[in-house]
Amino acid sequence: MADGPREDGLTPLGAAPATAWRVDATRADLVRPAIQPRPATLPAGAKAITVDLARTAMIVVDMQNDFCHPDGWLASIGVDVTPARAPIAPLATLLPVLRAAKVPVIYVSWGNRPDRLNLSPALLHVYNPTGTEVGLGDALPANGAKVLEFGSWAAAVVDELRPQPGDVEVAKYRMSGFPDTPLDSILRTLGVTTLLFGGVNADQCVLATLMDANFRGYDTILLEDCSGTTSPDFCLQATVYNVRQCFGFIANSADLIAAIG
Template sequence: MATDRLKPMGSHPANRWRVDGTRADLSRAERKTVRAVELDAQPQTVVVDAHRSALVVVDMQNDFCAKGGYLDYRGIDITPDRAPIAPLQALIPVLRAQGVPIIWLNWGVRRDLLNMYPSLPHAHTQDGEGAGLGERIPGGAAILLKGSWGAQIVDELNPGEQDIHVTKHRFSGFWDTELDSILRNMGVCTLFFAGVNADQCVMTTLEDASFLGYDVLMLRDCVGTTSPDYCMQATEYNVKLLFGFMSNSGALINGLRP
């Protein structure tokens, strides 16, 4: 039977049937062939399939990375959290041109905070003083409230129309979100991690990704943290020892070159 008469059914080519009234083709023949990409990494050189990879950019939001945001309001130097901006500006267009999905994984809390347990607000204002999650900074926006200025991606990074957005309300982007379902539907098995803070939301998401069976690489120049240096050192150590690999944007760009 001619397959050109079958209609596609499914939101992504990697997981799409083709059907008509008498036949359902479940072979997923639209899957792309392997695009092997080799890149320098630690503890070993890595070969990945670009057609089954995605970049996950975590929390590059105004509240963490912009003047007038939550961290700035708290008097924290946001320079380390802004460091990933320039390498991401160089990397993201290359990945888009190669068809590698860009996933923006961002905080966005409910106004009523009904899915927040006490430990999470406590992590953001331990003495209960000052503005906390979902509350308005004096003269500014509500902290990490979904749809607020603080929850928006920084102006220097421009999401594309085909990019994917996932909202989270925990440090890990896999907890109680649709991220895992999206990745599996797209046939993704390798994740490159970028964003802030490297030792907190990036790391917990990377850990959960590893536990769920994804191959994980942290791009060192594309992550940042306002934590002490030893936190970043421990993060790198544990990524290489327990979960996956450390690499950088230059190695990935070089690996993608024909």
């Protein structure tokens, strides 16, 4: 519920002012309120782009202990998580600026069911190809936390980027954050049209979510310094190329901070 009754006696009805109705016992006003644009212009390669901060949200993908912490899942199977930790510092600088500018921060992270009924054998096979390895939902050898299971330490966002009051958290079960999740409904309720992206892995879950957003008609901007991957360098290069060529824009968080001013 939004604010209380206005002078005309109508009460806002809805979780977000941008898309709320106003109602009373005999009337329903479906006219959404005008949203004052808050433009911010920043460089994005060969073009300058102007975004409306009033209709923009930040999507932080998979900055979780299992991917980024030295005691997490990837590190436990011998992956160097240094590249996955690279986005932590720029995100830690950017997110408070976005919150102060009233840009929603949305964490989209793996959060599987304990019974794994939402995971197909094909998906389980990706992470446990022999059936005997530590895969989704299995216990980490070091601390027993369940890999990417909702509510576990393993699935939690790293301490440096811990969600703050007012942030939105969405659990996902695929590389993309859209299938089987409320992400699209949340964004439409917020009145968002432009999405900023950061997180890991840039060439997998970040890209899949960004592409699905693009297919649904959202403007998409990949913040390159806020994204990382433990894949080979050419994967990140291909991701940046494909986003710029087909799916949106490439920008930098420092330029965005300067544009917000």
